[in-house]
Amino acid sequence: MAPQNKEQLDQKKHERKAQIMRAAIKVFAENGIKLTKISMIAKEAKVSHGLVYHYFTSKDEILYASLDWAVEEHKSAKLFQELNDHEVSPLEQIKQFTLFAFTESDTEISNGVFRIIQNLSSTNDLPEHLVQFVEKAGQFYIESLYPLFVEGQNSGEIIKGDAEELLGIYLTVLSGIMADDPAFWKDNTEQKVGILTRMISER
Structure with a gap:
C-alpha cells in the first residue's frame, strides 16, 4: 500500500475530528453537560480515550468546538426553510419544529444542538x-x-396576546422538558407534541 500524502492525511484527520464531534453532540444531548465524560464520547465515537485528547485538551473545548462545528454544518435554518418551501401553516411549522427538537436521529444532529x-x-x-x-x-x-407566532395569531390559529411573551413561554416550557426528561418524549412523540402545542392553539 502506497503511503498517504499530506492532503490524504489531513483529510483523514478532519474526518476523525468530525467523528468525535458528532459523537460529542449526541452524548452531551443525551446526558447533559455535567454528566458527560470524555470516556463516554470516546466510546460513542469508537475511538480511544487518548485519541480524543490528541484533538482536544478538555471537555469544555470539545463542547464548544462541537457546537461551533454542528451549527455550521447542520443549521436548524434548513428545517425552517424546508417548512417554508412546503407552505405549511404557522402552527404546523411550530409543531414540526417541536418534533424536530425531541426526535433522535443519527444523520441529523441539529436537534442535539x-x-x-x-x-x-x-x-x-x-x-x-x-x-x-x-x-x-x-x-x-x-x-x-x-x-410564525405573529402570522398564526393573524390567521386565527394561535391564541391572541403578546406574541413575544407567548414565544417566551413556549421556549421556557420546551427548555424545561429538555432539562428534565427528554427520554419521556421518545414514545408517542407526535401525540405528546400535539398536546404541548395546544397551549398556544386557538382551535
Missing part, C-alpha cells in the same frame, strides 16, 4: 465564549419562531 443549548441556557457560571454562543443561538430561534 438545540437540546444542548437549552441545557446551557439554564447553567450558571459559563465561560464567556459559551455565554455569547448561547445568546447568539437563542436569538436565532427567536428570530425564526417569532414571525
Whole structure:
C-alpha cells in the first residue's frame, strides 16, 4: 500500500475530528453537560480515550468546538426553510419544529444542538465564549419562531396576546422538558407534541 500524502492525511484527520464531534453532540444531548465524560464520547465515537485528547485538551473545548462545528454544518435554518418551501401553516411549522427538537436521529444532529443549548441556557457560571454562543443561538430561534407566532395569531390559529411573551413561554416550557426528561418524549412523540402545542392553539 502506497503511503498517504499530506492532503490524504489531513483529510483523514478532519474526518476523525468530525467523528468525535458528532459523537460529542449526541452524548452531551443525551446526558447533559455535567454528566458527560470524555470516556463516554470516546466510546460513542469508537475511538480511544487518548485519541480524543490528541484533538482536544478538555471537555469544555470539545463542547464548544462541537457546537461551533454542528451549527455550521447542520443549521436548524434548513428545517425552517424546508417548512417554508412546503407552505405549511404557522402552527404546523411550530409543531414540526417541536418534533424536530425531541426526535433522535443519527444523520441529523441539529436537534442535539438545540437540546444542548437549552441545557446551557439554564447553567450558571459559563465561560464567556459559551455565554455569547448561547445568546447568539437563542436569538436565532427567536428570530425564526417569532414571525410564525405573529402570522398564526393573524390567521386565527394561535391564541391572541403578546406574541413575544407567548414565544417566551413556549421556549421556557420546551427548555424545561429538555432539562428534565427528554427520554419521556421518545414514545408517542407526535401525540405528546400535539398536546404541548395546544397551549398556544386557538382551535
